[in-house]
Amino acid sequence: MEINQIIDNIYPLTSISKDLIKASIVEMKFPKGHILFKANKIEKSIYFIKKGIARAYAYSDDNQITFWFGKEGDPIVSMQSYVNNEKGYEDVELLEDCELYELKTEQLQKLFLEDSHIANWGRKFAELEIIKSEKRLISLQFENATQRYLALLNNYPSLLQRVQLSHIASYLGITQISLSRIRANLK
Amino acid sequence: MEINQIIDNIYPLTSISKDLIKASIVEMKFPKGHILFKANKIEKSIYFIKKGIARAYAYSDDNQITFWFGKEGDPIVSMQSYVNNEKGYEDVELLEDCELYELKTEQLQKLFLEDSHIANWGRKFAELEIIKSEKRLISLQFENATQRYLALLNNYPSLLQRVQLSHIASYLGITQISLSRIRANLK
DNA sequence: TGTCGTTTTTATCATTTGTTAAATGATTTC
DNA sequence: GAAATCATTTAACAAATGATAAAAACGACA
Numbered sequence: 001m002e003i004n005q006i007i008d009n010i011y012p013l014t015s016i017s018k019d020l021i022k023a024s025i026v027e028m029k030f031p032k033g034h035i036l037f038k039a040n041k042i043e044k045s046i047y048f049i050k051k052g053i054a055r056a057y058a059y060s061d062d063n064q065i066t067f068w069f070g071k072e073g074d075p076i077v078s079m080q081s082y083v084n085n086e087k088g089y090e091d092v093e094l095l096e097d098c099e100l101y102e103l104k105t106e107q108l109q110k111l112f113l114e115d116s117h118i119a120n121w122g123r124k125f126a127e128l129e130i131i132k133s134e135k136r137l138i139s140l141q142f143e144n145a146t147q148r149y150l151a152l153l154n155n156y157p158s159l160l161q162r163v164q165l166s167h168i169a170s171y172l173g174i175t176q177i178s179l180s181r182i183r184a185n186l187k
Numbered sequence: 188m189e190i191n192q193i194i195d196n197i198y199p200l201t202s203i204s205k206d207l208i209k210a211s212i213v214e215m216k217f218p219k220g221h222i223l224f225k226a227n228k229i230e231k232s233i234y235f236i237k238k239g240i241a242r243a244y245a246y247s248d249d250n251q252i253t254f255w256f257g258k259e260g261d262p263i264v265s266m267q268s269y270v271n272n273e274k275g276y277e278d279v280e281l282l283e284d285c286e287l288y289e290l291k292t293e294q295l296q297k298l299f300l301e302d303s304h305i306a307n308w309g310r311k312f313a314e315l316e317i318i319k320s321e322k323r324l325i326s327l328q329f330e331n332a333t334q335r336y337l338a339l340l341n342n343y344p345s346l347l348q349r350v351q352l353s354h355i356a357s358y359l360g361i362t363q364i365s366l367s368r369i370r371a372n373l374k
Numbered sequence: 375t376g377t378c379g380t381t382t383t384t385a386t387c388a389t390t391t392g393t394t395a396a397a398t399g400a401t402t403t404c
Numbered sequence: 405g406a407a408a409t410c411a412t413t414t415a416a417c418a419a420a421t422g423a424t425a426a427a428a429a430c431g432a433c434a
Contacts (some may be wrong), residue, residue: 060329067328079321083314089325112310116303123299123306126313127270133320134266138276140327141254141360142247145391165412173328178391180413332421352382365421367383376434383428390421398413404406 001073003101006048009073011124017117024107028100036076036100037092043081045102049074052098053162056090057170064091066170069159075125081105095163145174146182188260190288193235196260198311204304211294217285223263224279230268232289236261239285240349243277244357251278253357256343256350262312268292282350332361333369 003025007018027050030036037043039058049072056068056076067090070076078088082105111118139148149172153160159168169179190212194205214237217223224230226245236259243255243263254277257263265275269292298305326335336359340347346355356366 058325058329065329067325079314079317083318112307113303116300116306119303119306119310120299123310123313126310126317127266130266130313130316130320131270133317133324137320137324137327138245138254140324142245142252164410175392176412177393177414181391184413351380362422363382364384364423368421371383377432378434379430379432381428381430383426385426386424388421388423390419392419393417394415396413396415398411400409400411402407402409404408 001048001050003048003050006073006101007121010128011121013117013121017115017121020111020115021103021108021118021121024103024111026102028102030094030098030100032094032097034094034098035091036094037078037088037090039089039091040087041081042085042087043078044106045104046082046108047076047103048101049076050099050101052094052096052100054092054094054098055163055167055171056092057167058090064170066167069156069163069167069171071156071158075129076100077129079129095167140173145172145178146186148172149179149182150186188235188237190235190237193260193288194308197315198308200304200308204302204308207298207302208290208295208305208308211290211298213289215287215289217281217287219281219284221281221285222278223281223287224265224275224277226276226278227274228268229272229274230265231293232291233269233295234263234290235288236263237286237288239281239283239287241279241281241285242350242354242358243279244354245277251357253354256346256354256358258343258345262316263287264316266316282354327360332359332365333373335359336366336369337373 003022004018007013007021013021036047036054037056049070051072054070054076055066056070057064057066059065076092078090078092080086080088108122112122113119139151143151149168152168152172165179166176169176172179174182190209191205194200194208200208223234223241224243236257238259241257241263242253243257244251244253246252263279265277265279267273267275295309299309300306326338330338336355339355339359352366353363356363359366361369
């Protein structure tokens, strides 16, 4: 997805303000498997996915637990870094060859203070992330694993073709074996 | 908690901007048991808790499931209404006699467009809500019920004295009976 | 204090999910 | 195309949680 559309989908901006954001954006390519964010590090940039797919995970004991997937158009953000300038707890791994738009947090923070439209764009950006997070939370608390699996496929039909089941199981909060059982029961 | 402190804790504002927000705020009192938000309704206001405690819940089949607690200093927001001007899915019930600060969303939206400092305040407000939501999500996905119970008590020591165990169990994503077992095992 | 209604705990059994191990399938590499 | 590696499924048993019912504890209040 192109950067103009990504920016506009968040909040409509005049072309002047949009150009200010775009002037701070650099396009980058990374291969499948690249680790974009490392846990326990303050991330200095946020990204938008032009092409490809990514996951965020953290460790619980020795297990990687995936808690986020991002696809074309989605932002990649370590919220702890972005909001509080603190170390994040997650790795972000690219699951396909990716084309990304990089935006340095420091530059964005400057724009927030210099341009009130961009401040409102940043507000909307955060608000939309809350909605996503809240939906996911409700899904985890209200639905059982089977319902969550079906809902995920519904929201994201190509996920099965693009991502290993072990990552999906982990995202759903169950073991891969349990997901296998669920899939077997659905047949 | 007083409104000045609540506003400042989110993002520091000049007294001019802060006064603009405060001019739109009305203090209100409601008795224990009052239903502040009703599901399937567009909520026109957000609130801040001066004194008291509240919970948000939604129905799953016939069961109320509590997914949020708010105490002194916390905002009460139906995010679907606040962000998208759409119907919320939750009721909010006051669990004690409450003193609240009411802020009409429409007035706040105006302030966002008129005052860039307030726009940044609104951005920070949203960003802090993301952090809360993300922490809760991680807790639900990474921790078992016992760990979640202990973490909740840790973050919120007075909760046990102020809220029924049935609400806490529901918030933890387990039945009250299961919470009883967990508590018995901890002794 | 004693009763009533509500909240919390305990007990029993069924169901779901986790754990470990092994078998099957799919993909890569030489 | 055979071997090696990785992903997925199946099986058997253990542990955690849910459902239902009943008992115990607690609180409000006459």
